[in-house]
Amino acid sequence: MPGDADPEFVTLDCSAVLADVWLLLDNECDSDARTRIQGHIDNCPSCLAHYGIERDLKALISRKCGGDEAPQGLRDRLRIEIRKTVISQTTVVFPDDNGR
Numbered sequence: 001m002p003g004d005a006d007p008e009f010v011t012l013d014c015s016a017v018l019a020d021v022w023l024l025l026d027n028e029c030d031s032d033a034r035t036r037i038q039g040h041i042d043n044c045p046s047c048l049a050h051y052g053i054e055r056d057l058k059a060l061i062s063r064k065c066g067g068d069e070a071p072q073g074l075r076d077r078l079r080i081e082i083r084k085t086v087i088s089q090t091t092v093v094f095p096d097d098n099g100r
């Protein structure tokens with residue numbers, strides 16, 4: 001249908017958000033990634049809820065960017081959820097999780 005949003009673009013955009021979440025997991029507080037994620041949540045409110053990570057992600061952002069260390073359990077849960085999501089529906093490639 002002409003004029004409708006391209007569903008492929010929306011899908012790509014949502015995948016890009018997961019890449020930003022990954023970035024945030026590995027950095028203390030990446031303000032660019034945080035801004036992109038929060039902007040995406042505003043425009044695509046069902047997206048992260050669909051992934052099942054919306055609540056965890058909000059907790060992660062407020063902890064990290066509030067100066068607290070995110071609990072290891074929270075980070076692990078997010079990594080697992082993102083990996084499952086990526087494997088099941090996208091071809092986004094994340095950098096290897098090494099160096100720690």
Ligand SMILES: [Zn+2]
Pocket residue numbers: 013014017040044047048
């Ligand atoms: Zn989305």
